[in-house]
Amino acid sequence: MISAKNDPTHNVIELRLPSQAEWVGVARLAIAGIASRLDFGIEDIEDLKLAVAEAYTNCIQHAASDGEVRIECAIHPDKLVIAVHDQGKGFNGAEIAPRKLGEPQERGLGVFLIRTLMDDVSYEVDPRRGTRLTMIKHVRPQQPAQ
C-alpha cells in the first residue's frame, strides 16, 4: 500500500509491504522512483535502493513473516529522510561491531552498507512496537556533464 501525506514543509510517502523476501524488489523500485523526483544522481539512487533493501532485509530476518514493513519517505528539497519500521522483536544495528575490511565475514554486511552509503543513520528499538531505522541522504549538486 502506498499513501502520501502533505505537510507545509515536505511531502511524506508511506509504503506498507509484507515482511517477505519477494517484496524487497518492489521497495527498491519505489525508492528509485521517489528519489528520482529529487535531484539525486544515478549513483545516489543506487545507494538509496541498496540501503532501503538492506533495512527491509533486516526487518524480514528479525520480524514475524506475517507482519509488515513500513517505509516512510519524507521528501525535503535538499534531502530524503527514510524511516523503516518493523513489528519485530527488535534489531539494533548500532550494536553491530564495525567490520574489519578485507575479512571474509558473512554477517553484518547489511548494516555496514547502510552506514556507509547513507549520510546519517539512527535506530530506535522498542521491544513492544519494533524497530525504527531512520536514514538520511542529502541531495548533492550534480557535476555538469563533460
Added chain:
Amino acid sequence: MDINVDVKEIPGKNGVRVVDLNGEIDVYTSPRVKETIGELIDQGHYDLIINLENVRYIDSTGLGVLIGGLKRVREHSGTVSLVCTNPQIKKIFDITGLVKIFGIYDSEASASAAL
C-alpha cells in the same frame, strides 16, 4: 526481479566451473545462487568462476553467499574468482573490502587464465 543461474565447463580447465548469473541477487533470489554453488562444491568443484557481468544488483545476502562459497572452497585449497564489469557492483566490493579476498576480473577469459 529474478535471477537465472547457468553452470558451464571451460574446455581444458578440468574441474573448473563457471556460474553464470543474470538478474538481481537479493534476499529473495540468493538462496538459488547458494544452492547452485553448494551443489558444485559437494560435487568436488573447488575452483569456481562466478560471472556477474549480467547482474544488475547485489545486496549483502548475495555477498554473503559468495563469501560462504569462498570459505568452503578454501578448505580444499580452491578459489572463487569473480567476473564483474558493472561499476555499481564493483563499488560494493570496494566499500566492503571484499576486493581484497576475491580475485575480480573484467572477463571470463582473464579469470580462467589466472587459474
